[in-house]
Amino acid sequence: MGNTQRAHAILSASGSKRWLSCPPSAKLEEQFPESTSEFAEEGTYAHSFAELKLRGYITTDLKPSVYKKKLAEIKKDPFYSQSLDDYIEQYINIVGEKYLAAKKNSSDSFVMLEQKLDFSEWVPDGFGTGDVVLISPGILEIVDLKYGQGVPVSAEGNTQMRLYALGALNQYGMLYDFDKIKMTIIQPRLDSISEDEITVQELLDWGESVVKPTADMAIAGEGEFKSGDHCQFCRAKAVCRKRAEDNLEMARYEFEDPNILSNDEIADILAKAAELQKWASDVQAYALDQAENHGVKFTGWKLVEGRSNRKYTDEDAVATKLKDEGYASDVIYQPQKIWGISEMEKKIGKRLFADYLTEFVVKPAGKATLVPESDKRPEISSVASAVRDFDDLYENKLQHETEKIPDDILN
Numbered sequence: 001m002g003n004t005q006r007a008h009a010i011l012s013a014s015g016s017k018r019w020l021s022c023p024p025s026a027k028l029e030e031q032f033p034e035s036t037s038e039f040a041e042e043g044t045y046a047h048s049f050a051e052l053k054l055r056g057y058i059t060t061d062l063k064p065s066v067y068k069k070k071l072a073e074i075k076k077d078p079f080y081s082q083s084l085d086d087y088i089e090q091y092i093n094i095v096g097e098k099y100l101a102a103k104k105n106s107s108d109s110f111v112m113l114e115q116k117l118d119f120s121e122w123v124p125d126g127f128g129t130g131d132v133v134l135i136s137p138g139i140l141e142i143v144d145l146k147y148g149q150g151v152p153v154s155a156e157g158n159t160q161m162r163l164y165a166l167g168a169l170n171q172y173g174m175l176y177d178f179d180k181i182k183m184t185i186i187q188p189r190l191d192s193i194s195e196d197e198i199t200v201q202e203l204l205d206w207g208e209s210v211v212k213p214t215a216d217m218a219i220a221g222e223g224e225f226k227s228g229d230h231c232q233f234c235r236a237k238a239v240c241r242k243r244a245e246d247n248l249e250m251a252r253y254e255f256e257d258p259n260i261l262s263n264d265e266i267a268d269i270l271a272k273a274a275e276l277q278k279w280a281s282d283v284q285a286y287a288l289d290q291a292e293n294h295g296v297k298f299t300g301w302k303l304v305e306g307r308s309n310r311k312y313t314d315e316d317a318v319a320t321k322l323k324d325e326g327y328a329s330d331v332i333y334q335p336q337k338i339w340g341i342s343e344m345e346k347k348i349g350k351r352l353f354a355d356y357l358t359e360f361v362v363k364p365a366g367k368a369t370l371v372p373e374s375d376k377r378p379e380i381s382s383v384a385s386a387v388r389d390f391d392d393l394y395e396n397k398l399q400h401e402t403e404k405i406p407d408d409i410l411n
């Protein structure tokens with residue numbers, strides 16, 4: 001791999017939050033292989049499908065007959081499902097609305113799809129692909145589709161979007177006069193649309209004062225290691241010394257009462273427990289992989305066979321044998337079972353699922369979970385406080401009714 005390719009690989013836009021927070025992680029990561037998942041492949045397919053649909057509906061650069069043919073072809077892919085089609089339709093509608101608004105603003109507005117955006121002026125050999133770039137007078141807009149169904153990603157201060165915006169500005173800033181940049185992340189499977197806006201000057205200042213010097217440090221393997229949320233996307237996360245030290249430091253606790261924890265101490269531990277758990281399970285997964293697939297021995301530990309369940313070698317042969325022995329079908333086969341909600345939605349599509357089945361779907365209250373106060377979900381009352389409220393209500397009611405009883409009866 002040449003130096004420039006290497007820089008592109010280690011200073012990727014998608015990993016920018018990590019290497020901007022912890023510059024030496026870029027070089028440290030190089031020692032660990034990248035893994036590609038089935039989800040990433042599905043995401044790539046969803047992007048191709050979305051691009052084709054945008055070309056059919058918005059840029060209309062394909063003849064209708066060619067578009068139809070390509071659509072029929074792409075639908076043959078194993079990743080295609082009606083629900084994917086519905087989700088991409090939602091994304092297309094949002095992009096369509098943005099495009100119409102830009103056109104209304106000026107007929108000179110135009111859209112570009114899957115544009116290579118070169119931000120190498122700030123990051124060595126930095127480039128990425130912008131799903132949608134909308135150019136209209138004074139405004140440069142970048143739209144990014146994220147097809148995963150993990151967690152909602154915010155566009156606010158999002159470094160990947162900002163790097164793409166720098167790339168777009170680099171390419172089109174000479175031709176058009178922009179004042180502001182808009183950035184939108186659309187995650188149709190999570191019903192999430194997140195937007196951010198920044199002036200051109202703010203973006204350029206960030207590029208010069210933050211990105212450029214940090215990228216130079218990162219490529220040279222310099223700078224300070226810094227652990228945080230960004231560690232979860234780091235390939236060195238299981239063996240990184242800094243992350244281990246910070247977690248072990250977190251676990252060291254100065255207890256006031258040596259025997260019993262106070263509620264404040266428990267609250268403090270809860271805040272640290274989530275990160276500690278993540279770190280511990282990363283280390284466990286790494287150690288298992290090393291022991292199982294690379295023959296590594298860890299002192300005091302050994303590899304053993306886990307529990308397993310018996311299984312039939314040939315289900316058809318089992319059924320035939322039992323039929324021959326005179327057993328009825330209901331003894332041999334399980335009753336037919338309806339597909340679960342997510343699977344059914346995937347099979348018939350989100351829209352038709354809503355049309356046909358909404359009235360048959362309920363969402364029971366979820367199990368109580370303890371989360372930090374910053375969580376967006378509204379607080380629910382505890383069982384104890386509900387009992388207290390009921391007792392108060394009952395007492396008030398009793399008091400009220402007692403007041404209504406004439407004195408002569410009470411006496």
Ligand code: SF4
Pocket residue numbers: 018022024025028225226227228230231234235236237238240241242243
């Ligand atoms: S695990 Fe965290 S602290 Fe360690 S190199 Fe990666 S990002 Fe930096």
